[in-house]
Amino acid sequence: xxxxxxxxxxxxxxxxxxxxxxxxxxxxxxxxxxxxxxxxxxxxxxxxxxxxxxxxxxxxxxxxxxxxxxxxxxxxxxxxxxxxxxxxxxxxxxxxxxxxxxxxxxxxxxxxxxxxxxxxxxxxxxxxxxxxxxxxxxxxxxxxxxxxxxxxxxxxxxxxxxxxxxxxxxxxxxxxxxxxxxxxxxxxxxxxxxxxxxxxxxxxxxxxxxxxxxxxxxxxxxxxxxxxxxxxxxxxxxxxxxxxxxxxxxxxxxxxxxxxxxxxxxxxxxxxxxxxxxxxxxxxxxxxxxxxxxxxxxxxxxxxxxxxxxxxxxxxxxxxxxxxxxxxxxxxxxxxxxxxxxxxxxxxxxxxxxxxxxxxxxxxxxxxxxxxxx
Numbered sequence: 001x002x003x004x005x006x007x008x009x010x011x012x013x014x015x016x017x018x019x020x021x022x023x024x025x026x027x028x029x030x031x032x033x034x035x036x037x038x039x040x041x042x043x044x045x046x047x048x049x050x051x052x053x054x055x056x057x058x059x060x061x062x063x064x065x066x067x068x069x070x071x072x073x074x075x076x077x078x079x080x081x082x083x084x085x086x087x088x089x090x091x092x093x094x095x096x097x098x099x100x101x102x103x104x105x106x107x108x109x110x111x112x113x114x115x116x117x118x119x120x121x122x123x124x125x126x127x128x129x130x131x132x133x134x135x136x137x138x139x140x141x142x143x144x145x146x147x148x149x150x151x152x153x154x155x156x157x158x159x160x161x162x163x164x165x166x167x168x169x170x171x172x173x174x175x176x177x178x179x180x181x182x183x184x185x186x187x188x189x190x191x192x193x194x195x196x197x198x199x200x201x202x203x204x205x206x207x208x209x210x211x212x213x214x215x216x217x218x219x220x221x222x223x224x225x226x227x228x229x230x231x232x233x234x235x236x237x238x239x240x241x242x243x244x245x246x247x248x249x250x251x252x253x254x255x256x257x258x259x260x261x262x263x264x265x266x267x268x269x270x271x272x273x274x275x276x277x278x279x280x281x282x283x284x285x286x287x288x289x290x291x292x293x294x295x296x297x298x299x300x301x302x303x304x305x306x307x308x309x310x311x312x313x314x315x316x317x318x319x320x321x322x323x324x325x326x327x328x329x330x331x332x333x334x335x336x337x338x339x340x341x342x343x344x345x346x347x348x349x350x351x352x353x354x355x356x357x358x359x360x361x362x363x364x365x366x367x368x369x370x371x372x373x374x
Contacts, residue, residue, distance in 0.1 A: 002263035003273045006042035008050050009261050010277045011270075011285030016047050017055040017217060017257040019110055024060030025091055026077030032064055032087065035094060044102055053104035055146070055215075055257070058092060058132065059117070060110075070119035081120035081128060092132045096139040105144035107178045107217065108132050112165075113151040113158050114221060122161070126168035133173035144175040149217040151180030153196060159203050166207035177204065177212045181253070182219040186226035186267050187233075189329045190241040191312065197248035204252075214252045216245060218259035226267040231279065234268045236364045238280035239287050239347065240327060243366060246314055247299040258284070283347050290325070290345065290368055294318040308333055321373060327366035334361045343370040 004022035023040045030036070040056075047054045060077030061069060065087045069080025082088050096106070108129045112118035118125065125148060133145045147170060152158030162179075171177060179200060183192035197214070204210045229237060238258070245256035260266060262273040270281035277285070299314040307313065310329040315322060326333075337358045344352040344360060345368040354360070360369060 001043065002260040002266075004039045004043075005262075005273055006039075006046040007262070007273055008046050008052065009271060009281065009285075011281045012288040013052065013284065014288065015053040015055065015104075015255070015257070016043075016261075017057065017107070018043055019057040019059070019107075019217075020260055020263070023056065024074060024077055025058060026060040026062040026074065028095075029062055029091055030064075030076060032062075033090075037098065040099075044099060048102065054102070055105045055107055055217075056095070056099070056103045057107040057110050057149075057217075058095065059107075062087075070115065072119075073114075073116040079116050079119040081118070081124050085124075085128065085131060088128055089131055089135060092135045093139060096136045096143065100140040101142065103140075103143060105146055105175075106132070106136055107146040107149060107215075108174075109148035110217075111151050111180065111221075112148045113153075113161055113180075118148075122164045122168060126165060126170035129170045130173050145173065146176040146178040146215055146217075147171055147174035149178035149180055149215075151218075151220050153180065153200055154184055154220075159199070162200070162203055163207055166204065166209050171209040171212050174212065176215045176254070177209070178215045178217045180218055180220055181214070181216040181248070182223070186219055186223040187229060190237055190244045191247075191329050193241070193244040194247050194251075197251040197253050201251035210252070212252070213254040215255040215257070216248075216253055217257050223259065223266055228269070229267050233364075235279040235283050235347070236327075236366075237268055238270060239283050239366050240364075242284070242287055243312070243314060243325060243327065246296055247312070249296065250299070286347055286349070287366075291316065292318075294323075297322070307335075321371065323368055323370045325366050325368050326360075326362045328363050330364065332361060332363040334359045336360075340371040341369050342372045344368070345370070 001016050002020045061082050065082035066078040066080040069078035072079035150162045181196050264272050271277040294316040297315045301312045302309040311333050313326045315324045337354045342354050
């Protein structure tokens with residue numbers, strides 16, 4: 001959520017992550033022991049009214065807590081960890097106590113892969129995670145804890161940092177691993193997320209933590225310097241981002257948080273604060289509608305399913321009835337209607353009755369195909 005207004009998306013979504021929302025530690029406690037909860041309270045209240053679970057990112061050391069620390073990416077925060085970890089403990093306890101039963105999950109630091117976001121040692125970060133997790137579990141036993149969201153995982157140095165963190169044993173203190181799983185570039189095909197999820201799963205498996213659920217919390221820093229996507233690519237990318245995440249469940253990915261809502265300074269705008277949803281945002285909402293109450297059964301691509309390379313299919317079931325969503329990374333595919341296929345749904349809201357002999361065409365814009373009962 002890239003807003004401090006408390007406004008929520010104007011299309012259906014499943015949850016919100018509070019970051020870039022003026023809810024950093026350095027914003028809330030700009031002076032030791034003095035807390036300004038106004039923005040966070042407004043955001044949590046709004047999410048509650050919409051029934052949206054909140055993931056709150058705890059990150060950004062206040063200036064006073066690391067007076068000699070390294071400059072960070074935000075004017076109100078240092079990248080260095082606090083000089084006295086007791087200050088971190090007190091802040092975590094204050095937040096967890098105030099939002100007991102209201103905040104579903106806490107992410108313990110954002111993007112420690114870059115020195116403008118975290119400039120301390122892996123050992124100190126692991127200790128901060130252990131201390132915060134212990135406090136949160138004591139104060140709010142129902143809350144979930146996500147370990148820090150490492151990024152730059154396309155690069156060997158990023159994966160090596162993740163390995164070093166895993167070797168500290170810190171994942172034993174977390175319910176999930178928050179990670180940045182973007183395509184190679186912010187304008188690359190979102191299906192590259194699947195490849196990165198596979199690579200990261202291998203890293204975690206090799207380090208003995210392959211069973212921990214993964215939450216994809218956003219892009220790498222290159223998102224800030226990537227030109228805007230054109231309207232057609234944007235609307236298709238937005239939907240395929242989540243489909244790539246569903247495909248990646250095979251590699252432990254359980255959540256996908258899109259970065260970001262409210263901002264106009266990112267390559268893909270889904271809704272500006274105070275404005276109407278773009279087609280990209282509306283189609284995110286339509287995908288949510290398509291999948292309500294459904295269970296994912298399997299996904300496959302290309303030759304695995306007798307399809308051309310770059311063509312994808314995910315199969316779902318709802319109330320015992322199957323349906324599939326199909327799309328491509330590039331170009332168009334035309335398939336004959338298979339036995340049992342009877343309804344085609346398009347992202348623009350149109351539906352088409354299917355008959356024997358018809359052909360189903362799909363491309364970078366996903367389509368849904370329903371089957372008859374029985």
